[in-house]
Amino acid sequence: MNEIPGDLKFMKSHEWARVEDDGTVTIGISDHAQGLLGDLVYVELPNVGDTLEVGAGCAVVESVKAASDVYAPVAGEVIKVNSALSDKPETINEDAYGDGWIVVVRPSNLQEDMENLLDPDAYAEQLDNEDD
Amino acid sequence: MSKQTVLNATHRALGAKMVDFGGWDMPISYGSQIEEHHAVRRDAGMFDVSHMTVVDLEGERVRDFLRQLVANSVDKLKTPGKALYTCMLNADGGVIDDLIIYSRADGAFRLVVNAATRDKDLAWIGREAAPFAVQVRERPELSIIAVQGPNARAKVQGLLSPELAAKAAKIGKFVACEGDGLFIGRTGYTGEDGYEIIVPQEQAVEFWNRLQAAGVTPAGLGARDTLRLEAGMNLYGQDMDETVSPYEAALAWTVALDEGRDFTGRSALEQQKAAGVPRTMIGLVMDEKGVLRHGQRVVTANGDGEILSGTFSPTLGKAIAFARVPAGDPGAVQVDIRGKLVPVRVVSFPFVRDGKACDGV
Incomplete structure (x- = not known):
């Protein structure tokens, strides 16, 4: 079981969000999610400048087995996408909480959106329940 | 359970x-x-493919029975040990299952059929075998x-x-x-x-x-x-089923219209052949990034079809698929991926054989 970094917050649907020092938010999918999907072979990224709403699809990750939507944990404008993933989608399998980040947004409703997310303990508890 | x-x-x-x-x-x-x-x-x-069903057949008339049961000809099995890939059809020419038949010593035969179709296969084989007094034994x-x-x-x-x-x-x-x-x-x-x-x-x-x-x-x-x-091999339930004839599933090579052998589904296949097979199964390769998936809409010059089996090919590093489309030259083909029409190439299959990409793929 991989350690879940303490500075992340999670959606039930396995996306993570991290508030950076400059106030932007980095978004990815959890290590648990990449494990469920298996070997990733394609990531469809949004465009820089796209506006995201909470819970709306912001990317698609595809493994050999299945395609899965990535939902935005916070609202805001996309200011950076991890274009390295288009050649190396497996980076998400290798480092879901680090080099496998997907997008960075400039949040429009940061405090409220973050409060609605799960902290690492609550997310870990959800995973335990899923395993039952 | x-x-x-x-x-x-x-x-x-x-x-x-x-x-x-x-x-x-x-x-x-x-x-x-x-x-x-x-x-x-x-x-x-x-x-481990132990979920697949092994069925042994014995009886004096077992060869006659198999001549009727399947669309390929067991007369190709001239020596013990030879194997035959074939479809078992219903009277309409639809595929009940695909299977391998092995000939064994003493005129016995062994079938290996799919796991998901076990119950209906055993029921069908048992019913068809009765008039031939063939002993059907699951193993x-x-x-x-x-x-x-x-x-x-x-x-x-x-x-x-x-x-x-x-x-x-x-x-x-x-x-x-x-x-x-x-x-x-x-x-x-x-x-x-x-x-x-x-x-x-x-x-x-x-x-x-x-x-x-x-x-x-x-x-x-x-x-x-x-x-x-x-390898260009069909998966039952995804690439063909009882609503599809072998001709519509790129399995014409497994149908033997040898003289005087009245296998189940033969007349339906002959009618379909005479009238023109309405649909065909083609191979697709996508050079753009992404993955072809079962159920995606396929746009051709003759109308829409759909992806049957689709996946990311680890050997080729790109997506490949089987699609069933209206018969005839499909022209430039596109696949609808989440609302976007993506161009794909029509290729013959297998896509890969003995470790290497096949020509044209």
């Missing part, structure tokens, strides 16, 4: 991710599905391990008695031999050389462990699916 093969605990001990497949609890992968795929293409991998006490890859045969032979190893080394493709309680067919579902080995279930775990010790990589149903699609 899903059914388990005798290797279930072995898979779990190896850390396999398990899924339901046709009512069976089966390993989809043990780690990286793509690495398992490459292990089969480059070296040797093994699959649930047998396990099947497929060992596939360029080094598969050598690794298996190293574990057999000298006599059986010599026999197994000699058999040609699509031929089986037997000995020491093992049934060894040089068949498979990956596009690589190798064996499918039917082994008494009380010996299966030990045999699996010996294969692993000999350097054969355990591989799950995930890799099996990408390997068979690269």
